[in-house]
Amino acid sequence: MLRLHTPELAEYRVESGASASERGAFPGRVPAAFFAIAVGLFGLGNDWRAAAGLWRLPSVIGEVAMVLGTLLSMTLTVLYAAKWVWARESAREEWSHPVQCCFVGLMPASWQLAGLALRPYGPAVANTLFWIGVAGYVAFMVDRIATLWSGGRNPLATTPVLYLPAVAGSFITSIVAAAFGYPTIATISFGAGFFSWLALESVLLHRLLVHEPLDGRLVPTLGIQLAPPTVGCVAYLGITTGPADPFALMLFGYGLLQALVLVRLTPRFVRQPFAPSFWAFSFGAASLALAAVRIAARSDGHTGITRLAIGLFVAANVVVGAILVRTILLVVRGRLLPPAPIAVSAVGFTPPS
Template sequence: MRAVRRTCAAASVTMPPFLGRRGRLKVCFMSVQNRKFPIPLSYFSAPLGMFALGLAWRYGAAAGLLPAWAGEGLLAVAFAAWLFLTAAYVYKIAAFRADFLADVRDLVQCCFISAIPITAMLAGLSALPYAPVTARVLICAGAAGQVAFSMYRAAGLWRGLHTVAATTPVVYLPTVATNFVSTSAFAALGLHDFALLFFGAGVFSWLSLEAAVLGRLRTEAAVAAQVRGIVGIQLAPAFVGCGAYLAVNGGRFDVFAMMLLGYGCLQFLFLLRLLPWLGEGGFTMSLWGFSFGLAAMAGCGLHLLAAGRLPALGLAMAAAGSGFVLLLMAGTLRLMWQGRFLVRG
C-alpha cells in the first residue's frame, strides 16, 4: 500500500477529499492499474542477447581464442539486466494487472513471455561455474516454466485462435528457442538424454512453423516500422539450433551441423540486404530481436575457429555477430541518455 501511495504521488493523481482515505487509495490503485507499464515485455530480448554472447565468449576463452574477462564481464552485465527486468515484471504483475493481462492476451506480445524462462536458463548457465546449486535450480525452473507456458499458449492456439498477421518470427520463441536453450542447458548439466528430447522438440517445432512465418512475411502487410526488429528473430533458429546440436554431439561439425550453419548464413545475408528497410523506424529496442541469432552466430563462428574448420568464415561470423550485439548495446545506452528508453503511455 505504501508503494501505491508513492506511485500515486509521483503520478500526481488528483482525487476529491470527500472520498475519504480508503476511497482515495482505491481510486489511486485503479488509476495505477490502468496506466501503461513503461518497460515492455520485449525488453527481455536485451539480456537474452547479452547472455548468449557472453556464453559464446566464455567458450572462446576456454578454447584460447578470447580473454576470460570479456565473457565474464558481459555475463555480469547481462545478469544485472536480467535481475532488474525480472523484478520490474514481478512489480508489473502486482501493480499493473491490466497491462500484464493485455500481454498474455496479445498474440504477439505473449510470445515474449517465453523470454523469461529462456533468460532464467541462460542465467543458470552463466552462474554454473560459481554457484552450481543455484544454477541447477534456475535451469530446471526455466525448463519447467517454458514447457508449462508452451502448453498453455502454443497448444491453446490449436483451437483456431491465432491469426496470419500475428505469425511473425516471434512465434519461434515459445517452442523453438525455449527447447534449443533447454538442450544446451541440460547438456551442460550432463543430462544428455533429456537434452536430446528437448532438441527434438525444438527441431520439429521449427520445421512446423518456418513455412507459415515466411509465408506471412512474403504475402501479408509489412510489419510496422517501429517493431520491425522482431523480423530479426528469423536469424535465430538455425544458429541457436546449431549451438544446441553441438552441445549434444560433442562439438563435432558433421553434415547436419554444417547444414544448419549454411541455412543460418543464408538468413543473415537476407537480413543484411533488408537492413535499410528494417531500420526505417530508427533505433528502437525491437532491434534486440536480432541479438539472440547474432550471438549464436558468433558462438558458432568461435566453434568453427576452435575446430579449425573454415577459419575465414568462423572469424567473419564471430566478428559480425559480436560487433552487431555491441552496437545494440551502444544504441540502448544512447536511448537511455536521451530519455527514450522507457515507453511513455
C-alpha cells in the first residue's frame, strides 16, 4: 500500500521504494504537471491565430507560441519516457498519486495540440500526431476513470485536477478533431467531456464547500475551474456553424462567471509564492478569449461582443505573459525544479490492485 501526502502541483514526495538517487535524478524531478506549460502556450497561440484572422494582427506571435509549445511538449515527452527508464519508482509514484497522476493526461493532449500547431506546415505529420494523441488520451482516460470508480479516495485529494482525465482532454480532442475535419469524432468527444464535466462539477463543489480549504500549494489548481466551460465552448463552436447559438452563449456565460469568481479570489492567489502550478490558469484564460474571438467572428459585427473579445484577448495575454515571465525567472534563478522532493501533510489513498 502506498501512503501518500498532500499533493502539490509540481512537487511532491511519496513514501515508497524510490531511492534518494532516483528521486534526485533529473528525469525524476520533472513532473508531468509541466505539460500544463505546453498546453498554455498552445492556448495562447490559438488566441493569436484567431485574432490574426479577425483583426489582422501579426500572425508571427501565434506561430512562435505554437512552435514553443510543440518543442516543449516533445521535450517533456522525452523526459517523461526517461523517467520510466532511469527513475522508474518516481514515475510509478507519480502515476499512483491521487493528484499528480491526472497531469499525465496532458501529455497526449499536448500531442494533439502539437498536431494542430503543425497542421499548416505538415498535414501528414500533424494528422499522425493527432491520432497518436487520441489513442494515448483514450487509454489514459479509461484507466483513470476506472481507478476513480474503484473507490478508496480521500475527499481532501479531490481538487479541480480531476477535470483533466475526462473533461479537458475530451474537449481538446473535440477541438482538434473539428479542425482536422472529423466532425463525428469531434461531437462524440464533446459529449464525453460535457457529461463528465456535469458529473464532476458537483463533486468538486461539494468538496470545496464542506471540507477543509485547499492546502496553500494546491490553491492555484482552482484556476482549472475556468477550463471546462471555456474549452467546452470552443469545442462546441467547432461542431456548429453560423452565429453562436444560445447553448454556446450559455457555456460562454458560465465561463465568464468562473473568471469573475477567480478575479474575486485574487488576494488568495497572490499570497501564494509563485510556482509552475500557476500555469493551471493559462489554458482556461486563453480558451475564454478564444471563445469570445470566435463568437465575435460569427456575430456579424456586433460591437458589444467584439469589445468584450478584445478585452478578454488582452487579459489572456496579460495572464499567460505574466506567468511565462515569472516561470522564466524561476529558470534563470535555478528554482524551476526543487533541489529535492518536499514532504507535505498526509492523505490516504490506495490504488486498486
